[in-house]
Amino acid sequence: MPAVQETVARVREIDVDKYKYGFTTDIESVRAPKGLNEETVRFISAKKGEPDWLLDWRLEAYRRWITMQEPTWANVVHPKIDFQDLYYYSAPKSTEGPKSLADVDPELLETYAKLGIPLAEQKLLAGVKESRVAVDAVFDSVSVVTTFKEELAKAGVIFCSVSEAVKTHPELVRKYLGSVVPITDNFYATLNSAVFSDGSFVYVPPGVRCPMELSTYFRINAENTGQFERTLIIADKGAYVSYLEGCTAPMRDENQLHAAVVELVALDDAEIKYSTVQNWYPGDKHGKGGIYNFVTKRGDCRGARAKISWTQVETGSAITWKYPSCILRGDGSRGEFYSIAISNGYQQVDSGTKMIHLGKDTSSRIISKGIAAGHSNNTYRGLVSAHRRASNARNFTNCDSLLIGDKCGAHTVPYIEAKNASATFEHEATTSKISDDQLFYCLSRGLSAEEAVALIVNGFVRDVLQHLPMEFMAETQKLIGISLEGSVG
Amino acid sequence: MELPAQQFRTKAEQAYLDMFEGARKALPGARDPFVSGLRSKAIETYARLGLPHRRIEAWKYTDLRARLTDVHPLLSAVGVPVGEADLAQALAAAVAGLPSYRLVMVEGDLRADLSDISGLKAAGVEVVSLAQALEKPPSWLKAVLGKVNPRDDDPVLALNTALMTGGAALRVREGVTLDKPIHLVQLDGTGEPASTVTRNVVVAQPGSSITVAESFGSLGIRGLQRNAVTELLVGDKAAIRHVKIEREGDDALHLSTWLVELGADARYDAFQFSIGAAVIRNQVYARFAGEGSALDISGAFLMRGRQHCDTTLLVEHAVPRCTSRELFKGVLDGEARGVFQGKIIVSPGAQKTDGKQMAGALLLSETAEFDSKPELEIFADDVVCGHGSTSGQIDEDLLFYLEARGIPEAQARALLIQAFVGEAFERVEDEGLRNAFAAASAEWLSVRLD
Numbered sequence: 001m002p003a004v005q006e007t008v009a010r011v012r013e014i015d016v017d018k019y020k021y022g023f024t025t026d027i028e029s030v031r032a033p034k035g036l037n038e039e040t041v042r043f044i045s046a047k048k049g050e051p052d053w054l055l056d057w058r059l060e061a062y063r064r065w066i067t068m069q070e071p072t073w074a075n076v077v078h079p080k081i082d083f084q085d086l087y088y089y090s091a092p093k094s095t096e097g098p099k100s101l102a103d104v105d106p107e108l109l110e111t112y113a114k115l116g117i118p119l120a121e122q123k124l125l126a127g128v129k130e131s132r133v134a135v136d137a138v139f140d141s142v143s144v145v146t147t148f149k150e151e152l153a154k155a156g157v158i159f160c161s162v163s164e165a166v167k168t169h170p171e172l173v174r175k176y177l178g179s180v181v182p183i184t185d186n187f188y189a190t191l192n193s194a195v196f197s198d199g200s201f202v203y204v205p206p207g208v209r210c211p212m213e214l215s216t217y218f219r220i221n222a223e224n225t226g227q228f229e230r231t232l233i234i235a236d237k238g239a240y241v242s243y244l245e246g247c248t249a250p251m252r253d254e255n256q257l258h259a260a261v262v263e264l265v266a267l268d269d270a271e272i273k274y275s276t277v278q279n280w281y282p283g284d285k286h287g288k289g290g291i292y293n294f295v296t297k298r299g300d301c302r303g304a305r306a307k308i309s310w311t312q313v314e315t316g317s318a319i320t321w322k323y324p325s326c327i328l329r330g331d332g333s334r335g336e337f338y339s340i341a342i343s344n345g346y347q348q349v350d351s352g353t354k355m356i357h358l359g360k361d362t363s364s365r366i367i368s369k370g371i372a373a374g375h376s377n378n379t380y381r382g383l384v385s386a387h388r389r390a391s392n393a394r395n396f397t398n399c400d401s402l403l404i405g406d407k408c409g410a411h412t413v414p415y416i417e418a419k420n421a422s423a424t425f426e427h428e429a430t431t432s433k434i435s436d437d438q439l440f441y442c443l444s445r446g447l448s449a450e451e452a453v454a455l456i457v458n459g460f461v462r463d464v465l466q467h468l469p470m471e472f473m474a475e476t477q478k479l480i481g482i483s484l485e486g487s488v489g
Numbered sequence: 490m491e492l493p494a495q496q497f498r499t500k501a502e503q504a505y506l507d508m509f510e511g512a513r514k515a516l517p518g519a520r521d522p523f524v525s526g527l528r529s530k531a532i533e534t535y536a537r538l539g540l541p542h543r544r545i546e547a548w549k550y551t552d553l554r555a556r557l558t559d560v561h562p563l564l565s566a567v568g569v570p571v572g573e574a575d576l577a578q579a580l581a582a583a584v585a586g587l588p589s590y591r592l593v594m595v596e597g598d599l600r601a602d603l604s605d606i607s608g609l610k611a612a613g614v615e616v617v618s619l620a621q622a623l624e625k626p627p628s629w630l631k632a633v634l635g636k637v638n639p640r641d642d643d644p645v646l647a648l649n650t651a652l653m654t655g656g657a658a659l660r661v662r663e664g665v666t667l668d669k670p671i672h673l674v675q676l677d678g679t680g681e682p683a684s685t686v687t688r689n690v691v692v693a694q695p696g697s698s699i700t701v702a703e704s705f706g707s708l709g710i711r712g713l714q715r716n717a718v719t720e721l722l723v724g725d726k727a728a729i730r731h732v733k734i735e736r737e738g739d740d741a742l743h744l745s746t747w748l749v750e751l752g753a754d755a756r757y758d759a760f761q762f763s764i765g766a767a768v769i770r771n772q773v774y775a776r777f778a779g780e781g782s783a784l785d786i787s788g789a790f791l792m793r794g795r796q797h798c799d800t801t802l803l804v805e806h807a808v809p810r811c812t813s814r815e816l817f818k819g820v821l822d823g824e825a826r827g828v829f830q831g832k833i834i835v836s837p838g839a840q841k842t843d844g845k846q847m848a849g850a851l852l853l854s855e856t857a858e859f860d861s862k863p864e865l866e867i868f869a870d871d872v873v874c875g876h877g878s879t880s881g882q883i884d885e886d887l888l889f890y891l892e893a894r895g896i897p898e899a900q901a902r903a904l905l906i907q908a909f910v911g912e913a914f915e916r917v918e919d920e921g922l923r924n925a926f927a928a929a930s931a932e933w934l935s936v937r938l939d
């Protein structure tokens with residue numbers, strides 16, 4: 001099948017040994033002492049000049065964390081992580097000070113240029129005005145620069161690093177931080193709450209449509225360093241924001257930990273579109289090294305008719321453990337999850353979503369495509385639940401997997417819980433979803449059966465890819481080409 | 490399944506251990522080293538695992554440890570007089586009168602007076618009462634008992650092996666095709682709350698073809714706790730059609746485990762119909778051991794009040810070229826809760842596997858609940874596997890269509906409900922059984938209409 005061949009070829013292309021972002025940057029950095037204790041937490045807080053309430057918040061999380069056990073339910077295998085053998089804070093020395101582009105270490109700018117992330121405020125595609133992207137670049141534990149700040153400020157949009165927001169907008173941070181993912185949520189989220197270093201903060205005021213795409217680019221550089229970023233996005237009533245996130249890390253023999261927390265809050269009629277292209281270093285072809293990506297992402301549709309959409313393309317990381325979720329609290333709110341997860345080499349992916357229907361007339365849609373190659377394991381794990389009062393809740397789930405080679409595994413673990421009779425849930429994980437009508441239409445126009453299938457499949461995938469902002473689409477299409485043909489649930 | 494060692498025991502957990510200690514010397518086969526060895530190993534497994542609870546993934550939606558607070562003493566057969574009228578009462582006339590080779594077990598005891606043992610023997614089927622056979626098991630029984638798709642991670646199964654007191658063991662001779670179903674009837678007694686632990690063993694030797702119906706009914710005992718296991722070995726080129734009809738008393742606990750293993754080019758078609766009992770757990774472990782075989786495990790459940798029905802399937806494609814199908818339909822009214830957990834495992838190398846699974850629930854009341862977890866675990870690339878799960882209420886468009894044609898709403902609803910479960914009944918080949926299910930669902934619905 002041409003479609004299958006194309007997919008196979010493209011997946012090989014992104015083979016683990018060809019990781020092109022594996023370089024390191026020699027840059028002087030400041031680190032917290034190795035290991036984790038109350039002093040580390042205080043060190044990070046002091047380094048960032050945080051107010052007392054935030055330090056107390058961190059300490060509460062830390063005290064809770066030391067009583068917690070690592071979760072073991074995910075379908076992943078890894079040696080026990082020694083949490084005392086990590087650096088919890090690492091920052092490039094030169095970034096302490098005012099954050100304007102001119103002050104940024106040229107070494108850093110070059111690093112981002114190498115990664116294809118232009119930090120200079122310029123048009124990305126000539127002649128296309130809408131395509132400008134504001135970037136917040138996070139290097140190890142700190143945000144080094146945020147572009148287009150003034151222009152965004154004119155529209156009333158706040159886009160800065162979380163540590164900056166703590167200083168400039170403490171009331172917003174205090175109100176929303178931890179309101180979606182509480183510090184007690186889970187082992188890694190609690191750890192993150194104690195030691196989170198930096199991340200992006202976005203606030204879009206009522207009725208404002210954010211004039212450009214916002215994006216954060218995460219880079220782990222230092223050795224033995226965990227990255228614990230925290231992102232908080234708030235779309236006030238009637239606001240709209242599209243946010244993208246990209247991640248890379250150097251090739252290193254040891255495993256590095258990345259435990260981020262992302263919180264989204266959408267109030268009445270607001271919409272947040274969150275896209276991720278995750279390309280952390282996946283380890284070499286023998287499964288050595290790579291990032292452990294243990295991330296908690298959750299969106300709260302707090303207001304009526306709010307909408308949150310997650311789109312993710314997961315190609316990197318040795319282990320991925322990630323379930324971007326939507327809490328559909330507001331009446332008429334909507335959650336979406338579009339995912340493409342590719343695993344190769346010895347990668348392990350356990351990813352999926354949770355759609356929790358609490359309000360009336362809420363709807364959600366889940367489209368997940370997993371591709372496993374090499375010796376990898378790719379698991380979709382998802383929860384769709386409707387609570388007693390979630391009348392007329394609606395969900396459609398479709399998850400397909402494709403296996404390439406006989407040494408890999410693809411698994412599907414959906415949980416569907418309907419506690420309300422008027423909730424309509426449909427879940428399918430099938431292969432033969434190409435409609436006979438479409439096939440017949442193509443055949444009657446002279447296409448061969450194979451071409452017809454390829455066309456339909458490509459059209460279907462394009463539909464999913466189109467949920468990515470245009471700037472990422474080109475990159476993503478290079479990264480993957482997907483086909484449903486021969487796939488299994 | 491990774492299970493942590495039990496730290497402490499609940500009252501019920503301890504009660505089973507005490508029950509075993511107390512009954513040990515009197516259990517059938519106590520003097521036989523094979524049987525007593527089997528029992529000791531099983532009770533050790535149970536002691537290690539304890540009763541399953543919601544932290545155990547396979548029991549996430551059915552917290553047996555929390556639900557089972559009191560364990561009733563083992564039921565001992567006291568020879569309750571049972572006549573045809575009682576059978577019809579307990580099973581419904583259509584089921585009781587099913588043209589079949591009938592084997593009736595009352596309180597676990599195989600009752601010759603109600604059974605057609607001689608007819609079965611003449612047709613080429615060996616039949617033994619398990620209670621008797623355990624005292625000195627024949628070699629063919631030793632070769633299969635506890636060995637059909639065995640598991641050591643299931644505490645309910647382990648308890649059954651440790652405490653089994655009755656049931657029937659059948660062996661169908663090579664090439665035998667029966668003209669009517671074998672009907673295994675299990676009835677409890679009429680007295681005080683009790684536990685009954687039974688096991689049926691069915692061996693279909695190569696090339697044979699049979700239908701086995703198992704029905705469970707109540708003569709009026711209070712608070713029955715049943716733990717029933719059926720082991721089925723489908724030989725090469727053999728076929729078993731297997732049907733279960735569960736109509737226990739309203740307050741009964743019904744734990745059922747099927748262990749199924751298929752040889753090469755074999756066929757297994759099973760159907761489970763559940764309508765009675767307070768808490769039902771139907772688990773089926775099926776495994777393909779020979780290539781070119783096919784199975785279909787389907788079922789329907791009609792639940793109301795506070796009934797709880799859990800169907801948990803595990804189909805293991807261990808070899809290439811096998812086909813599996815599952816279709817479960819449930820109707821939930823009142824505060825009833827339905828659970829469906831279906832898992833298909835495709836082992837490395839099991840190429841050309843075709844596995845499909847579907848579960849659907851119709852929720853008739855605001856307070857009914859359906860939890861579904863269809864799982865796939867696939868380690869081979871040349872396979873076609875899929876699953877689907879739906880839940881919802883009666884389609885208003887369909888209802889409108891019927892009402893527009895002059896059918897009163899209540900009747901229209903009943904019709905749609907019957908059509909919904911009827912799709913599952915179509916999987917049953919035997920017409921008599923199919924009609925019996927349709928009649929039972931109509932009766933269930935008539936209660937609702939009143």
